[in-house]
Amino acid sequence: MSVLVNGSPTKDFVVGKGLRQGDPLSPFLFLIAAEGLTGMMQKAVGIGVFHGYKVSDDLLFHTLQFADDTILIGKGNWDNLWSIKTVLRSFELVSGLKINFFKSKLYGINLDDNFLNAASAFLHCGVESIPFRFLGIPVGANPRRKITWNPIVDNMRKRLSSWNGRNLSIGVIAECGLWNEVEWNWRLLWNGDLAQDDIEAAAELECLLSDISPNKDRTDYRKWITNNLGMFSVNSAYCILQNCYSPLTINSNVVDALQDLWANDVPSKVSIFGWRLLLARLPTRKALERKRIISNPRELCCAFCFREEEDIDHLFFNCSISIQVWKKVYEWLDMNFITFEEVWKHFTTFGDLVKSKSLAKARHVIWLATTWSIWRTRNNIMFRGDVFNLALLVNQIIFISWVWFVGRIELNPSFVFSDWCNDPLACILSI
Numbered sequence: 001m002s003v004l005v006n007g008s009p010t011k012d013f014v015v016g017k018g019l020r021q022g023d024p025l026s027p028f029l030f031l032i033a034a035e036g037l038t039g040m041m042q043k044a045v046g047i048g049v050f051h052g053y054k055v056s057d058d059l060l061f062h063t064l065q066f067a068d069d070t071i072l073i074g075k076g077n078w079d080n081l082w083s084i085k086t087v088l089r090s091f092e093l094v095s096g097l098k099i100n101f102f103k104s105k106l107y108g109i110n111l112d113d114n115f116l117n118a119a120s121a122f123l124h125c126g127v128e129s130i131p132f133r134f135l136g137i138p139v140g141a142n143p144r145r146k147i148t149w150n151p152i153v154d155n156m157r158k159r160l161s162s163w164n165g166r167n168l169s170i171g172v173i174a175e176c177g178l179w180n181e182v183e184w185n186w187r188l189l190w191n192g193d194l195a196q197d198d199i200e201a202a203a204e205l206e207c208l209l210s211d212i213s214p215n216k217d218r219t220d221y222r223k224w225i226t227n228n229l230g231m232f233s234v235n236s237a238y239c240i241l242q243n244c245y246s247p248l249t250i251n252s253n254v255v256d257a258l259q260d261l262w263a264n265d266v267p268s269k270v271s272i273f274g275w276r277l278l279l280a281r282l283p284t285r286k287a288l289e290r291k292r293i294i295s296n297p298r299e300l301c302c303a304f305c306f307r308e309e310e311d312i313d314h315l316f317f318n319c320s321i322s323i324q325v326w327k328k329v330y331e332w333l334d335m336n337f338i339t340f341e342e343v344w345k346h347f348t349t350f351g352d353l354v355k356s357k358s359l360a361k362a363r364h365v366i367w368l369a370t371t372w373s374i375w376r377t378r379n380n381i382m383f384r385g386d387v388f389n390l391a392l393l394v395n396q397i398i399f400i401s402w403v404w405f406v407g408r409i410e411l412n413p414s415f416v417f418s419d420w421c422n423d424p425l426a427c428i429l430s431i
């Protein structure tokens, strides 16, 4: 499979099944895999090839794991090192995970330096000394000393103060209020004097709280205010957003054309293609230049005529090659060729060929089949090295418009493909 990124196809890749990156399930999948390592270590201890750290007769540590952090603890001897190496390598083979030895460290407690250096060369990892940090907490430092905990307190302080600097310091509220029979009265009592910033923030907080009256008999719960049931719905969020932001100013003719477009019963990818075409949002060479993806002016030329710059107006309507295509299409429809002014105008004029309102779902099928086929042919020339073939393209337009038209009308058509080739408008009008 290959996908188009900014209009250019990526290298082919094999499609597989699994969890995507960022999937909420992936940490659990990781835990299941990491559990395998603990299992293997337990087995190694069980059969006596690894000797963990014995705290007491019934407490022995060999592995500590937290998420992707793992500590293996054991006696400092060669038997244990061999077992660690064997277990880690086996774990790599069965799980498909790779252990980053560059990030792994060996710590020795009361061990000879020579032994540690030899062991680190054997396991291909670096040597470090205690205390070290595990999950942000110093391990091996004296926990009774204040200095051990200073970095953690500082860290917490930094984090709390970065809450946009306007938040009240910790523990500043001594009391928030009291129940008066059934009603709650807010009464904020502050621990110590407030700074000027804090006074303003406190006033703001009191103002916010004045609207809130807790209910003694009910437990707290979350409520989505705009919905009567208090439940979140995408629709209500969409409505809020619609009211907050005025839509981009789009030419009202284009808006009308878009409404007609959605009424057509064609595959959704084609509707979306038509939508992008009417809004001039297709990644033509000129559009890629505007987005600074293309900088070489020689890459801007039209894939059909190689003369003019490729923008939507040129590629679909004004290029000598596209004009030939449209002429053939109008010939097939037995209609006069419509000259091009603007995309929406061309679209609307074409739709007017089929007057009846009830046929809205088939009005632009041929227009969409034509523009869609032009775009596909352009992509095949550009990315697959195809050669332009007018007769082939026109046949393709006739065929796919037939497939879209006949495949999506529910009644049994009284006409066949040759009728469609002879007089498509009569077929559309006959449904």
Ligand SMILES: [Zn+2]
Residues within 6 Å of the ligand: 302, 303, 304, 305, 306, 307, 308, 314, 315, 319, 320, 321
């Ligand atoms: Zn051209």
